[in-house]
Amino acid sequence: MFDKNSIKNMKEMKPSLTTKVLIWICNFVLAVCLAAVFYTLYLAVFGFSLFDKKINELEGYSRATNMSQSMFGNTYFYQSVYDDESDSYKEQYYIAPGNMVYRFSQDEAPKVQARTLQEDLSKRNWFGFRTVRVYTDATEVPLILATPGFEVEDRSELNRLFRLGYLSYAGYALYLILLFWFVRKFLTGLKTNIFFTSGNSFNLKAAGFIVLAAPFLHYLWYKIIESVPITMLRIEGASLSSTVGYAFKFELLIAGLVLVVIGKAFDYGVKLQNEQELTI
Secondary structure: OOOHHHHHHHHHOOOOHHHHHHHHHHHHHHHHHHHHHHHHHHHHHHOOHHHHOOHHHHHOOOOEEEEEEEEOOEEEEEEEEEEOOOOEEEEEEEEEOOOOOEEEOOOOOOEEEEOOEOOOOOEEOOOOOEEEOOEOOOEEEEOOEEOOOEEEOOHHHHHHHHHHHHHHHHHHHHHHHHHHHHHHHHHHHHHHOOOOOHHHHHHHHHHHHHHHHHHHHHHHHHHHHOOOOOOOOOOOOEEEOOOOOOOOOHHHHHHHHHHHHHHHHHHHHHHHHHHHHHHO
């Protein structure tokens, strides 16, 4: 049983160092996620930035133009090759998913021609940038890991997929902001050293329900990006070494349920504390 003076003394106690550190971690995560939202929305608006360049002018200097831009593991490719028969440039567009990596055995691995950079013969300027590159003669190197490239219909479709990817990651960052906002509010409530309050209970349950919704939001996110033209491939001599497709996150469901149950326990603690104060 706590009397009024005991409760007052608990409120005046300074918060622990652990609580302060956790609050600052939440502040840092919130700041990073907020910056990520603005960054991803900016890129979603402008799309595949390489298309802003005057590609036609670049093609005038080369018979083949290759450009690529990566986004959180996925890589988007643009290729323009001069066709002698039609006397014009043929454009091709590809997307290489970062979560689809195939592993070849040493015996079955395809061989590619590669040259090694000779550091002792190459030169750098004062800023550390290489000004002269010297390579060895080409030799065969086994390709142990490989990511397939899927052809995209046209430039507008590639741009649409690029924007869609960034919009989905902006939504993911917003989800983290919402989650860590309630976690931070809960930790801030612990600074008073009075744990069983209605505010702490609400913030903990809110964080629990957000985590509880994560598996279903993940499924929704997967359905959105399912429009990307990616199919499972069976490559002879190779095995898929990464996870592709949707897998229900039971661990998040269990974690959310645990937080909600603890939040309910806090409700019971608040009720007991209020009854105790009335008794005093």
